[in-house]
């Protein structure tokens with residue numbers, strides 16, 4: 001416990017925590033829906049900004065409790081932590097990856113959501129410690145290049161978070177394959193990070209299948225750059241018409 005409780009935060013932060021609890025709870029249902037997890041082996045979190053401290057150091061985040069079936073998760077089960085990973089609100093033990101999520105939020109202020117899964121194909125690449133080469137337009141779109149590999153890291157302390165940050169800082173990819181472990185993804189919010197988790201599994205599977213047929217053909221850097229630019233800035237519904245956007 002951090003020593004502070006949610007009632008120490010401004011009413012607007014408490015209201016946002018209530019909203020984000022529902023968002024994070026609902027997004028956990030997307031992990032089995034997209035075939036990204038077995039049993040309880042994955043977690044989603046989202047940052048809750050604290051406008052009273054503009055440098056972000058007093059932000060909170062909402063994450064799932066450890067080892068609870070996705071079917072049973074409710075907004076009330078979600079756990080609220082500060083950016084040191086200390087419990088601020090919740091009745092259950094937080095996810096075992098809480099320290100990793102906290103480290104990412106502490107060191108990458110632009111990140112609003114973090115996801116971890118053990119999805120099969122992405123984890124198979126992580127087990128080999130091999131980056132996924134950029135051989136699909138879909139990869140150029142979402143990842144802007146190859147999906148990188150992060151270092152081997154022990155579970156439960158800052159090590160995973162350090163590996164994620166040192167690999168993804170300044171990188172276009174919102175996904176890192178932590179060696180011998182699995183994918184961690186980041187995004188502007190939890191929904192974007194869940195999308196990246198689904199996309200990294202899809203491209204890991206497709207490039208693996210392609211490898212069974214021969215050597216996949218790389219995409220030239222200039223084409224990667226222009227595909228990435230189009231997908232990030234033009235694809236889909238632009239801000240004035242975002243309703244229904246996936």
Ligand SMILES: O=C(CO)[C@@H](O)[C@H](O)COP(=O)(O)O
Pocket residue numbers: 040041042043065066067068094095096097116155
């Ligand atoms: O990688 C690990 C632990 O090996 C975790 O990602 C678990 O697979 C999910 O843990 P909880 O979020 O349920 O604690």
